[in-house]
Amino acid sequence: MAVLQVLSVILVTAACFGESVANLNVSGIDFDSFRKKFHRLYEVNSEEFSRRQINFQNAAVRHLYLNSFSGQTQSATYGINQFSDLSQMEFKDVYLRAESSSAPGFVGSTRAGLPAKFDWRDKGVVAPVQNQLACGSCWAFSTVGAIQAVHAMGGSQLEQLSVQQVVDCSYKNEGCSGGSPSHALAWLKQTRVKLVSHSDYPYKAKTGMCHFFSPSHEGVTVRNFSLHSFSGQEEAMMGQLVQFGPLAAIVDAVSWQDYLGGIIQHHCSSQWSNHAVLVVGYDTTGEIPYWIVQNSWGTTWGDQGYVYVKIGTNICGIADSVAAVFL
Incomplete structure (x- = not known):
């Protein structure tokens, strides 16, 4: 899926849950921060960079859904961590x-x-x-x-x-x-x-x-x-x-x-x-x-x-x- 399409999905999903894009941590700046924090070395404009960025954006969509259940006492929270640039299949496989x-x-x-x-x-x-x-x-x-x-x-x-x-x-x-x-x-x-x-x-x-x-x-x-x-x-x-x-x-x-x-x-x-x-x-x-x-x-x-x-x-x-x- 193209980056713009993924962002569209995020916008729709955010609207459903009453969230703004500003709260989704999917901007290029946030992805840059993620790469620096977790020492990711893939080059900008490379095929891997594009793929990892899409995985990162898809993770933000998952977090909206997972956190929508967080009304209970001491509920788990979900967000960006060291696995956020992996697809779900990659994560499972490793x-x-x-x-x-x-x-x-x-x-x-x-x-x-x-x-x-x-x-x-x-x-x-x-x-x-x-x-x-x-x-x-x-x-x-x-x-x-x-x-x-x-x-x-x-x-x-x-x-x-x-x-x-x-x-x-x-x-x-x-x-x-x-x-x-x-x-x-x-x-x-x-x-x-x-x-x-x-x-x-x-x-x-x-x-x-x-x-x-x-x-x-x-x-x-x-x-x-x-x-x-x-x-x-x-x-x-x-x-x-x-x-x-x-x-x-x-x-x-x-x-x-x-x-x-x-x-x-x-x-x-x-x-x-x-x-x-x-x-x-x-x-x-x-x-x-x-x-x-x-x-x-x-x-x-x-x-x-x-x-x-x-x-x-x-x-x-x-x-x-x-x-x-x-x-």
Whole structure:
């Protein structure tokens, strides 16, 4: 679609929602600011420049729609971020590469006496937000994030473990082309491979040859893991998080391309789970209870790399496939 046509669509859409073009952040000046802020190097008047500018303008149209639901308390807000010059298909192809695993429904009891608010970050066991870059390795970040947290919960010093080792060596997955936390955990459990430190096996944002270490090399092994669906049982999922540590979950993150902050209450379902994240806590003290979720898209995305998802109606399919780790 030509630039003028896109601008026409924006004008019509803006009118429908009572917005002016001045509020849309689609001017050439704004696009220049975006390019500078996120270090985009494509040349002015190039084919890529034109394509990226159209993607940027289309993103502004999406933001009008997404933000039209923001009347609720603490609602999520959507706007310009580091993904705003990607088409939705490009975003999906690079960043939404997790494979959902069928999980049996949870049949245990709900833990009594749960705190109204709980956050594993307060215990010093959650590593800083990482950035997977242009590699579909969210599944590995989610898996390793859970393992290193549980390892620290056992009294060890919090240590950043190797995501690259899981990307390269987990033969049931496809490296930067996608994978599943449950497949990665099954591989670690079956092989008893020691997960080594990040410094021993640093992240490269591309799939490489598996590097093997001697049996005497220090590392963390996975004894077991659980995989359940907590759809309709998110209070039980809260109990699992408090008892066993941060949880690896698969979500539908299509709308997260534009997320800036606030509690997600709309715009995603569990129909197509495609992204792996780490659930580190929850807060039920306010009007809208929510999960505290660490993502792997760096600290410039969302709320310093975190996203908040409403508890209770399986928003984004966050309760559909949830893994806890046992070391």
